[in-house]
Amino acid sequence: MKSPLLEIRNLHVSVDRHQILKGIDLQVNAGEVHSIMGPNGSGKSTLAQVLSRRDAYEVNSGEALLNGEDLLAMKPEEAAWAGVFLAFQYPVEVPGISNAYFLRTAVNAMRKARGLEEMSAMEFLPMFREKLRLLEMDDKLMNRSVNEGFSGGEKKRNEILQMAVLEPKLAILDETDSGLDIDALRVVAKGINAMRGPERAIVVVTHYQRLLDYIVPDFVHVLVDGRIVRSGGPELARELEETGYGSMEASTSAA
Amino acid sequence: MSSNVNAIRKLAEREYKWGFVSEIESESVPKGLNEEMVRLISAKKHEPEFMLEWRLKAYRHWASLERASAEPKWANIRYGPIDYQNMVYYSAPKQKPALESLELLDPEILATYQKLGIPLDEQKRLAGVAVDAVFDSVSVVTTFKEKLREAGVIFCSFSEAVQQHPELVRKYLGSVVPYTDNFFAALNAAVFSDGSFVYVPRDVHCPMELSTYFRINAAETGQFERTLIVADASAYVSYLEGCTAPIRDQNQLHAAVVELVALDDAQIKYSTVQNWYPGDREGKGGIYNFVTKRGKCEGVNSKISWTQVETGSAITWKYPSCILRGDNSVGEFYSVALTNNYQQADTGTKMIHIGKNTKSTIVTKGISAGHGQNTYRGQVKIMKGAVGARNYTQCDSLLIGDKCGAHTFPYIEVRNSSAKMEHEASTSKIGEDQMFYLRQRGIKGEDAISMIVNGFCKRVFRELPMEFAVEAQKLLSVSLEGSVG
Structure with a gap:
């Protein structure tokens, strides 16, 4: 049987000796959309960042495999080359470097690592323009410095634009819906939905159910205090909407 | 991770690829400095009496400063x-300097410049850049003299100018940087x-960019070159300067002087x-x-623009400056200074506003990595008569790592109340956030740093x-190798 795209087993992670993740088990197959929901401080962002290999975290035990390979042994760029993409909750500004140049450098870094030929500007630009249109972004954004002077919504859109250009195997979206008005949310969701496909898995990390009205997940997991306390189908998100995380927390302490 | 660090260290060790020594027979004088030595140098160059x-x-001025230990501290x-x-x-390389044709040049010297990527011949011709090459102390070749002569432009070695255009040399030599200016200018x-x-x-x-390439080759030798550029009324010239030296354990002194003079409506761009x-x-x-560079906007509406990218030298001490004497004249200073390992740089500019409606712009980007210490020192002076300046x-400043330093010393002196001054300063670190963002997009650590730094310097590179x-972008990346780890 084919191994799952992502397999997390009993993952424990701490920051400054403070235990954040207390035993996560999760399996994600190609073609699936998973949503990880939970209250603030439950460890959602930590999980997203550990999987994309930010080194501020200490893995105490457990493992995470990407296509059967040890994801936790990879550097951030190696994880990226292997197909992991993180849409940042707080996208970072890179002054003086244009969006187009940045993305072409990223695309070519990936291609080089995978033994493919680099893409020329002539090949890159038409593809880039097409993705800009998908996300209803202005062509002018190509030449603006990465995220510099972007509004909150533009930054989030820019993350999804990068995802569309880089075509990852495993996309992790960290609170992509926060700070978006309803129109921007719709556009971002459209971009994400366009990326759904049999070869790709998407993990949507969110606090609110709102985004899931537009991106309907196959699976929903509820993360409370570093543990997944419940898993289910999309109906679980709606249940949460009505009862809140409070009832879940109660059920964990009872367990 | 440690093997990664080692690999980076190795890269850092071999980073200075211009450090070779050429085997060229050279003619030197004995060590030491006294009046006799000054006479000897002048005699070797067959200089006229005034020189x-x-x-x-x-x-004599320098010797008195030396006795008084008045080296700037x-x-x-x-x-x-x-x-x-x-x-x-x-x-001096043992052969007659100032050749008329490249064929006459010592093949070793030619090979050296080729190794440095300074094509003195056909390639540069295509690129339309005229080159003067200074090897150790003397100028070895100037390309394109003929084409420039047709346009009326004089571009030659200083020695040649002393012989052939003594009246111009006499008029302008020391008119911007007098020998009394400072210790190193006197030397x-x-x-x-x-x-x-x-x-x-x-x-x-x-009609073309003019370029000088400086190379120190001989050991225990100081290099003291002097550049003088005069743009007469409504003239324009763009001048480029590059320099490298071999790797040696001993420190070597380079104390140059550059003087620029722009008359009415003239423009000089010096990079x-x-x-x-x-x-x-x-x-x-x-x-x-230890270099003194200064330009004088003598005429009305004249403009002098300095752009520098400083990545080399153990210590850099230089302040390319503008004296804005002519009304409506403009001075500009754009600088990138990078210090890595144990390099130190104290660099900046002086803008002296004398004429009416004079305008100056200063944009500097200091980058410190390793144990590097980077200082910006600048003076903006508005004189009494400088109405509307x-x-x-x-x-x-950008810091990479936690062992380096950035320092800023801006001096502002305003004696005319109509002046408008704006000063902005910032210090930032290449953050872990920024690095992670770029690496998450598949860009390797070293490439990520070089991208962030190039973005930081963009305003100056323009x-x-x-x-x-x-060339400057590549140089920055090479100079930063080994700064992560």
């Missing part, structure tokens, strides 16, 4: 005492052996990519780059001529 007189006055740099008697003040005036000379006559737009040997990663060896200053901008 010798000027040199001797400069020497105010800069934010540290180095041991320099033994001025233990240095060679003149070294230079006494012993300078060559350099470049440019005169662009009235209404002439110089430098300085890559003298910076010393090894323990801070051993490297060039002491304006200055805009922006100095930004001012460089195209081919220099590309």
